[in-house]
Amino acid sequence: MKSTVYARSANNFCMAGKTKIHPQDREFWQWVSSAAFANPFSEERYELDLKIAGEFKNEAERAQFLTRAVSDRVRKLESQGHATLRCYAGGEREVMRNVFLFEVFHRCYEKLDQVIADQTGAGDDPVRVGFASDALALLARRGFSPAESLRFFGIFFQLRRAFFFIQRGLTGESRCMREFRRHLWDNVFTHDVRWYDRYLWNRMEDFSTLSLG
Secondary structure (H helix, E strand, O other): OOOEEEEEEEEEEEEOOOOOHHHHHHHHHHHHHHHHHOOOOHHHHHHHHHHHHHOOOOHHHHHHHHHHHHHHHHHHHHHOOOOOEEEEEEEOOOOOOOOOOHHHHHHHHHHHHHHHHHHHHHHHOOOOOOOOOHHHHHHHHHOOOHHHHHHHHHHHHHHHHHHHHHHOOOOOOOHHHHHHHHHHHHHHHHHOOOHHHHHOOOOOOHOOOOOOO
16 A cells, blocks of 8 residues: 655644645745855845845845745745655755755854854853754754754854854955955855865864965
8 A cells, every 4th residue: 555654844744745835935935045055245145135135224134134034934834834844855855955044044143143252252161052952953843854953053153153254354345355255255165055065064174264465
């Protein structure tokens, strides 16, 4: 007898690997998926963020509006039982994988910033990451394995730490400074963070970047 496997989320069920992205949402999720791995200092990422979040006046609004726009839509999926990777297959699974990573990262970026600030002031003393269990639990609810959740949480920290210091340490909004920040990000994380995720995420201590100017 042929059996059908179902994945459960909240009070709903989805047939494993059979959920389809709604046509009205497809373009939005593709924007988010592309933004998840785009250089945050690039024009490409800026244009994607405008499409996702609408107009924003500054970096603080940009992050807040992105978080709200994506989280609100993911919550709708959650109410339908579709906010987990188990519901998707093929290309749609890859899109939603990136979407869920983007969502979880933006839901904890402010807490990551606080840890980074605390760590900067603490010197060599360890800093407690009190929200880690909640972030890992959310990744698990989105369908990531325990090993994947730990790896991606570590990458979240590395990405945010680099952004924190590049954004705050390199002042100025001239074209050459914007290009410098973009090139510096690519130097640290390569031109594609997915390549970094695959080969370099646990080797950060093996490489150094020296900026002269």
